[in-house]
Amino acid sequence: MQPSSLHRTSLAAACALGFVLAAAAQTPSTGTTGAPSTTTTTSNDGNAKAGALSSGDLQFVEKAAMGGLAEVELGKLAQQKATSDQVKTFAGHMVQDHTKANDELKAIATNKGARIPADPGEKHKTAMQKLQKLSGGEFDREYMKLMVAEHKETVADFKKQAQSGKDADLKGFAASALPKLEEHLKMAQSVREATKASKG
Secondary structure, eight states: OHHHHHHHHHHHHHHHHHHHHHHHHHGGGGGOSSOOOOOOOSTTHHHHHHHHSOHHHHHHHHHHHHHHHHHHHHHHHHHHHOOOHHHHHHHHHHHHHHHHHHHHHHHHHHHTTOOOOSSOOHHHHHHHHHHHTOOHHHHHHHHHHHHHHHHHHHHHHHHHHHHHOSOHHHHHHHHHHHHHHHHHHHHHHHHHHHHHHSOO
16 A cells, blocks of 8 residues: 555656646746736846847937937927917927827836936037027027927937837837827927018
């Protein structure tokens, strides 16, 4: 009886081990479905996610984030210094719409372990310093001239990302943001023409 009991115990242990191994073998596949993960277990997990983004995707995140921050800061400045009601209204749209887009981009990038720039960068800081020295109609014209140029570049960047980006979430973000950015460009061009026609 004793050898038989030992045999049954060994079989039970072997079966249990088999289930454990099978479960362990299946576990890695659940993390590669492409769905955003809501939990991180180690400090290296974020680095692994960031490493999963292509250099092009990371470059898009950095440039889009800095551009978005600049639009908000420049919009706030224009709300304070602009003399044209059209310019002030446009600036209000910039603050509202780009704050929302910035939050969306930050959520996607953070989930993938990518770092978001904390400031708009030297290029935009220089432009802001230049605008701070202007006033009246001169400020309005220079601000709107900058907005047209910035939005032309931004629309081109977002189109490229929507078409050829590697990460599905970032491609989706770029595609969903494009209509609003193209609307901003048309608004900027229209308001710029109005400021060019005005004297002051």
